[in-house]
Amino acid sequence: MSDATANGIAATAAERKPRRDIGIGRRYAAERRFKAYGIIAIAIGLAFLVMLLTSIISKGYTAFWQTEIKVPITFTEKVLGTPEQAVKSQTKLLMANYPQLARDGLVQLLGISADDKKAVSAANGLISSGTRVTLRDMVMNDLSIIGTTEDVWLYASSELDSAMKGQYDLSVPENRRPISDLQLEYIDKLKSQGAIEERFNWGLFTFGASSRAETAGLGVAIIGSFYMMLIVLALALPIGVAASIYLEEFAPKNKFTDLIEVNINNLAAVPSIVFGLLGLAVFINWFGLPRSAPLVGGLVLTLMTLPTIIIATRAALRAVPPSIRWAALGLGASRTQTIFHHVLPLAAPGILTGTIIGLAQALGETAPLLLIGMVAFVADYPATPMEPATALPVQIYMWANEAERAFVERTSGAIIILLAFLAIMNLTAIFLRRRFERRW
Amino acid sequence: MSTFTIILVVLAIGLAGAFLGYRHSRALQAPAGVKPHSRPVYHASYVASWAIIPSLLLLAVWLIASPIVIESQVRGSFPEGVLAESQLTEDLAYGIVESLGNGLSVLPDDERATVTDEMPVKDLAALLRNRGLPVASASADWMVPLALDIDTMQFWSRLAMTVVVIALALAGAYWGYRQIAPRLRARNKVEGVVKGALIAASSIAIMTTIGIVFSMLFETIDFFSRISPAEFFFGTVWEPRFSAAGSTGNAGSFGFIPLLAGTLYISAVAMLIAVPIGLFAAIYMAEYADNRTRSVVKPLLEVLAGIPTIVYGFFALVTVGPFLRDLSAQISGIVTGDYASFIQAQSVLTAGLVMAIMLIPFVSSLSDDIITSVPQSLRDGSLGLGATRSETVKRVILPAALPGIVSALLLTASRAIGETMIVVLAAGVAANLTINPFDAMTTITVKIVAQLTGDLEFNSPQTLVAFALGMTLFVITLCLNVYALYIVRKYKEQYE
Helix, strand or coil: CHHHHHHHHHCCCCCCCCCCCCCHHHHHHHHHHHHHHHHHHHHHHHHHHHHHHHHHHHHHHHHHEEEEEEEEEECCHHHHCCHHHHHHCCHHHHHCCHHHHHHHHHHHHHCCCCCCHHHHHHHHCCECCCHHHHHHHHHHHCHHHCCCEEEEEEEECHHHHHHHCCCCCCCCCHHHCCCCHHHHHHHHHHHHHCCEEEEECCHHHHCCCCCCHHHCCCHHHHHHHHHHHHHHHHHHHHHHHHHHHHHHHHCCCCHHHHHHHHHHHHHCCCCHHHHHHHHHHHHHHHCCCCCCCHHHHHHHHHHHHHHHHHHHHHHHHHHCCHHHHHHHHHCCCCHHHHHHHHHHHHHHHHHHHHHHHHHHHHHHCCHHHHHCCCCCCCCCCCCCCCCCCCCHHHHHHHHHCCCCHHHHHHHHHHHHHHHHHHHHHHHHHHHHHHHHCCCC | CCHHHHHHHHHHHHHHHHHHHHHHHHHHHHHHCCCCCCCHHHHHHHHHHHHHHHHHHHHHHHHHHHHHHHHHHHHHCCCHHHHHCCHHHHHHHHHHHHHHHHHHCCCCHHHHHHCCCCCCHHHHHHHHHHCCCCCCCCCCCCHHHHHHHHHHHHHHHHHHHHHHHHHHHHHHHHHHHHHCCCCCCHHHHHHHHHHHHHHHHHCHHHHHHHHHHHHHHHHHHHHHHHCCHHHHHHCCCEEECCCCCCCCCCCEEECCHHHHHHHHHHHHHHHHHHHHHHHHHHHHHHHHCCHHHHHHHHHHHHHHHHCCHHHHHHHHHHHHHHHHHHHHHHHHHHHHCCCCCCCCCCCHHHHHHHHHHHHHHHHHHHHHHHHHCCCHHHHHHHHHCCCCHHHHHHHHHHHHHHHHHHHHHHHHHHHHHHCCHHHHHHCCCCCCCCCCCCCCCCCHHHHHHHHHCCCCCCCCHHHHHHHHHHHHHHHHHHHHHHHHHHHHHHHHHHCC
């Protein structure tokens, strides 16, 4: 050290030999560039995520609100018949001209003359044709309503709904937008009367398929997905756990178990649509199960989820230390008892986490369900898993193919719901892992 | 009784047997004086296994065998004229007879009584139509007695099955119950059953693969008996025409090349974008990022992997596609003054770009695992010799991790090739053969979906081609996967 200092003092700045250029500056610059590439790559990835989510959410959050109009409806006997007639025969009630009631009420509300055909039809375009069902159900539930007048919140048509949400460019000429100047005038009038409001859209969660955006909902799809998840859970969990126990605890190292291992790893990477072909050929064509049924969808998704669950379960079983097994065996337990009484309970949190993640994957899967006919127009709730239904992602696919502006909003709304389900499932899995994971 | 009820009854018998067996076994212990080999719960499970397993196996065999036996019986008594016709006509005829027979069991008793051997088929069809069961127009009068035969045979078969299966369950329970004794090695036997069940569960993976291969193989062979393989694999025009079953008209051309080209092109575009981004992200996270950054960024990137592909498809359809189209219109407006878009809303670029977003987390998390599994000693050695971190990555870590990364890329490619929903919504359906990435192209998966959604009949080449496509897709991805897994295995051994 002292030598170095002495030399340093002795040598003047001019005499010092120029240091051999080993390109350290260039190398450090390359280092900084390389690091920057990494940051840029991550930034791009995260930017894509943000863009995807903002695009979906900004398009879809409005779907949770639906414009409704408060219309005074007079349930006249002229249209509906008397309550006495209705008790005798319901056909008249079922077939009655409910849209006329709604139209009359709206015309009265807006103060238009009933003879002005153009004005009446413009006003009529503001309410959804789904009012028929709303009003019919009201009357069928309570016959005493006939002859009275009541304020009823009716669904607005999808054009009015989109206009209220500012999705139309109102500056273009009248004939190039779906809503006319006259209708805009009516909207202002209704607004000033406080008879038009955006309310929470419960229908999005309860309605079945419909060709009208405002009465199309996810009810059937949610039930269908729910059935399928139940089937996947009931089949994939026991089969997956059983298979993992065999492979991890019992299986001798031989060709057969090797074959199973390769198979499982490979099945995890087979394109999902191939499972759809399998379902179509085996479950529908060969076993004769009904098309569009959640049962078939559940079976196909079970086969797809199995590898995920098996891989997670094996990891969980492997994480249980061998000392536990030795202790149990040493106390005289059989191998089966050791596994079922000691190893499996300790591995349960890991198995559960893997299962939830597998279910989340299955919930978002679309392609195989298209092939087994779940792209169906199903308006009624399925009572059993054997009846036709759709699934959440399939409903999204079907709505994505609809041309109407209002369906874009609905599709995005449906995606938000699907993503919310997935987020809940994955967060549960993370929570379980954090809460119950044991380090040995 | 329906199959489901029979299963419930059998399970109930098993449960009851288990309960009785448990009590019997408990009662046994005290007076016998000898220490019993197994605990009561094993005796109970023993009785239940005897009651349930043989009877359910018989039920399964019966359900599979019964339709086959009935079919061969009925086909044996087809009139000569039909037997002389082609196999296809015979199959169709049997399908109609079967649906007539199944319809008979739906009719209420008084209507069922009116159906006789001499009844003309159109009267029967009318009866069935009233119950909401359509009857094919190709039905003929000679089918009515055969349909009645089917109905009778099905009735007796079901009755016999119910009786025999339940009797077997009872007999099994009784047999198991009688065997309960202090010396009975019930635990070992029950554990044998459990082990058998475990083996059966793990062979489901193999069964699935076999199911996939065979289900597609038969339909593919059927397809190639109508369209020659050379025409399929080397044809450059994809234009299937929809024609009715059995008609001899032109079925159109099934050229596979445009689909393969589209698939590979879109996957290549996706890989070209996803691989650099994913790889650099993985390197940064494995080599540079501190633990806090890593614990935030890694899960966020993995969110991308958890988003269902239908969401990406929709994103491509309503956001990326129109954006690229408008962007190209602006660009061409600035360059040439003509605001015509040169990128179509559905294009190779749109599909590739959106698919790349989906693939980024795959590339990054697979490569991350591989890079972190490179032994620390290699890193330390390189840094100790004075290399910078980036030099260590480029000269030491990447070469060491290369086999693993290659296999990760193969797995990613296989994922891209098999991806369906993004391309269904973003790539278009026109089977173009082009090198312009701004044009629409279509893929194998899109065409599988297109051929199999909607009404379909199982014996036209338009439907069967989907299975040939699926088979090809399966073989391509299988090769990629197996090769990738093989590399991973070898690579793991190297560092263990």
